Amino acid sequence: MEDSDTVLGKALGILRAFGPADSVLPLAELVRRTGLAKGSVHRVAGDLVHHRLLDKTEHGYRLSGGLFELGMRAAAERTLLEVAMPFLQDLYERTHETVHLGVREGHEVVYVAKIGGHRQARTPSRPGGRMPLHCTAIGKVLLAHAGEEERTAVLTAPLERRTPHTVIAPGLLRRQLVKAVETGVAYEREESTPGLLCVAAPVLAPDGETAVAAVSVTGPVGRFRPESHANAVRAAATALGGTLARRRP
Known part of the structure; x- marks a missing residue:
């Protein structure tokens, strides 16, 4: 959590007040969400506008393109995305289902890329968005290949039940992680979002x-069979891992 006593903390609080569905937020709503004084929000928001991190509109404030520019300068994610995109596109052409690339940050998956066509499944994921590790296929396979300390931290923390199918029993989840290491893939069956199935494979270091x-393919219950795409997902993740290894300095 940001330190709201500092200017930087207030600025981050304002920027992070915007949710995925927010286009424009009025000043009063920023005050409500941040808990800061109206004068502080107005002053800091003005500085953010000056530095192109916010835009001022007649209805309030919106996130500016300057944030996108900064995000694209994040070296590790940019390099990963540049190298991964051909493999993700090939995987999409083979499956014609929604393809994701994600990385682990703490107890969450951060989605780096998402590719989907006209019939893509309606998923809540978005590039730059986050989901809990324990209820997503990408999250499970990332957690399965994390250190024991990281796995234990997730398994001993409260596991949010996002749907009736979310696995919240630590013992069952641990067995799924062991199987993910053995088979090279992990599955999600309506655990993060009702109606969605997913299979994911890890992009391993040298x-x-x-x-x-990790790379995944997602589709809707009814026509999507995640097991039938396991080999394609594994192959894409393995090829991406090999390419990343060859590019290391």
Whole structure:
């Protein structure tokens, strides 16, 4: 949590007040969400506008393109995305289902890329968005290849039940993680979102154990069979991992 006593903390609080569905937020709503004084929000928001991190409109404030520019300068994610995109596109052409690339940050998946066509499944994921590790296929496979300390931290923390199918029993989830290491893939069956199925595979570091990212294919219940795409997802993740290893300095 940001320190709201500092200017930087207030600025981050304002920027993070915007949710995925927010286009424009009025000043009063920013005050409500941040808990800051109206004068502070007005002053800091003005500085953010000056530095192109916010835009001022007649209805309030919106996130500016300057944030996108800064985000694209994040070296690790940019390099990963540049290298991964051909593999993600190939995987989409093979499956014609929604394809994701994600990395682990703490107890969450951060989605780096998402590719989907006209019949893509309606998923809540978005590039730059986050989901809990324990209820997503990408999250499970990333957690399976994390260190024991990281796994234990997730398994001993409260596991949010996002749907009636979410696995919240630590013992069952641990068995799924063990199987993910053995088979090279992890599955999600309506655990993060009703109606969605998913299969994911890890992009392994040169040590063959640590996952630097993960790739998945998602589709709707009814026509999508995640097991039938396991080999394609594994192949894409393995090829991406090999390419990343060759590009290391």
